[in-house]
Amino acid sequence: MQKIDKIYFDIDVVIRATASPKEDVMALLRYCLDSYPGKIYWLTTHCRSGVNHTDFALRGEFPDEFVDELYAKVLPTEWGALKTDAIDMDSDFVWFDDNLFEAEKAVLEQNYVLDGFFKMNPRDPVMAKKALEFLKSFKD
Numbered sequence: 001m002q003k004i005d006k007i008y009f010d011i012d013v014v015i016r017a018t019a020s021p022k023e024d025v026m027a028l029l030r031y032c033l034d035s036y037p038g039k040i041y042w043l044t045t046h047c048r049s050g051v052n053h054t055d056f057a058l059r060g061e062f063p064d065e066f067v068d069e070l071y072a073k074v075l076p077t078e079w080g081a082l083k084t085d086a087i088d089m090d091s092d093f094v095w096f097d098d099n100l101f102e103a104e105k106a107v108l109e110q111n112y113v114l115d116g117f118f119k120m121n122p123r124d125p126v127m128a129k130k131a132l133e134f135l136k137s138f139k140d
């Protein structure tokens with residue numbers, strides 16, 4: 001993977017309820033909004049099967065204007081059993097999530113895109129910073 005076409009974000013224990021400071025999480029999201037407009041997607045239980053409740057999930061977590069901006073700019077996905085159902089396997093993507101099920105891992109492997117999965121450790125206080133550094137490494 002040498003470029004990034006799409007970025008997928010989980011929410012729980014990835015961008016909320018993590019050990020990373022909120023300002024670091026916001027910096028990560030800010031960078032994505034500014035550098036990858038129209039290429040960021042929710043991949044979370046708060047957005048699935050045609051409903052998008054990500055604004056409820058994030059309200060109170062970040063300033064209201066930022067929650068509204070995320071709701072307006074981060075694109076919804078539709079998935080059912082597996083999050084990989086929503087991932088464009090033909091794209092160069094990064095998928096930020098704390099968890100990868102065996103069935104999802106198998107799908108990524110079958111498509112030779114396991115390197116698109118970026119595991120977010122919720123107990124690592126510099127996790128959001130590491131994720132941002134990873135993204136910035138593609139823009140040099």
Ligand SMILES: [Mg+2]
Pocket residue numbers: 010011012013014097098099
């Ligand atoms: Mg999660």
